[in-house]
Amino acid sequence: MWDLGSNQSIPVAQHDAPIRTVHWIKAPNYSCIMTGSWDKTLKFWDTRSPNPMLAIQLPERCYCADVLYPMAVVGTASRGLIIYQLDNQPKEFKKIESPLKYQHRCTRIFTDKKTGGPVGFALGSIEGRVAIHYVNPTNPKDNFTFKCHRSNGPTSGVQDIFAVNDIAFHPQHGTLATVGSDGRFSFWDKDARTKLKTSDPLPQPITCCTFNSTGNIFAYASSYDWSKGHEGFDPQKMKPHIFLRSCFEELKPSSKKS
Numbered sequence: 001m002w003d004l005g006s007n008q009s010i011p012v013a014q015h016d017a018p019i020r021t022v023h024w025i026k027a028p029n030y031s032c033i034m035t036g037s038w039d040k041t042l043k044f045w046d047t048r049s050p051n052p053m054l055a056i057q058l059p060e061r062c063y064c065a066d067v068l069y070p071m072a073v074v075g076t077a078s079r080g081l082i083i084y085q086l087d088n089q090p091k092e093f094k095k096i097e098s099p100l101k102y103q104h105r106c107t108r109i110f111t112d113k114k115t116g117g118p119v120g121f122a123l124g125s126i127e128g129r130v131a132i133h134y135v136n137p138t139n140p141k142d143n144f145t146f147k148c149h150r151s152n153g154p155t156s157g158v159q160d161i162f163a164v165n166d167i168a169f170h171p172q173h174g175t176l177a178t179v180g181s182d183g184r185f186s187f188w189d190k191d192a193r194t195k196l197k198t199s200d201p202l203p204q205p206i207t208c209c210t211f212n213s214t215g216n217i218f219a220y221a222s223s224y225d226w227s228k229g230h231e232g233f234d235p236q237k238m239k240p241h242i243f244l245r246s247c248f249e250e251l252k253p254s255s256k257k258s
Contacts, residue, residue, distance in 0.1 A: 012047045015039045021065040036062030068109040071118040075104045102127040108167040124164030132190050149180030166208045170251045172215040179206035181227045192254040204238050218247035
């Protein structure tokens with residue numbers, strides 16, 4: 001953990017294999033850091049103690065996760081998904097198989113427009129596809145998938161398919177952004193099931209994205225994601241960049257109805 005005031009960093013979590021996800025949980029009765037790892041564990045840490053306050057064994061390696069109190073979603077290898085309840089103390093709520101056929105890369109929780117509470121999540125995969133999944137759908141048709149981050153290749157009839165690297169929901173409009181290994185970002189309205197905008201491609205992949213708290217700024221980072229192996233990396237040309245984009249109007253929901 002990096003203390004910005006003192007410019008000092010201290011270790012606060014430890015696993016036996018690479019740590020894939022780090023999230024902060026602020027509950028009414030506890031605050032902690034949640035870490036997911038390739039060592040097949042999910043651990044919860046009080047930053048004042050070197051030992052985890054809770055360790056949960058996962059069925060497989062942790063590939064992605066998100067937290068929006070009182071809900072957490074963890075995606076594992078072999079297309080597993082586990083939903084946790086975080087009130088009182090973290091406990092498993094439901095296990096499901098991914099609605100996507102290929103390995104998932106990222107997940108992000110979304111909220112109910114009326115109550116503001118978490119009701120579902122979006123899941124992105126390496127196959128250029130996103131699933132919108134409600135935890136308790138009122139209608140099974142509320143859950144759906146859509147294709148994204150694909151482009152027509154140089155050969156007629158061949159499509160280039162890229163990984164979805166990150167997903168972010170707009171804090172005011174409830175619309176979402178996806179970014180991918182094709183170097184593009186796209187804005188979507190999940191309720192109208194329509195695309196709002198797609199950017200021109202950058203020279204390298206977009207690896208992560210987020211909105212500021214008011215939804216006025218969309219931040220995204222561009223760097224090489226090793227999707228084309230070491231031979232696809234040019235250290236002279238491929239430098240990491242962070243971009244800030246004014247976005248409030250672009251993310252307004254579509255007038256179309258699904």
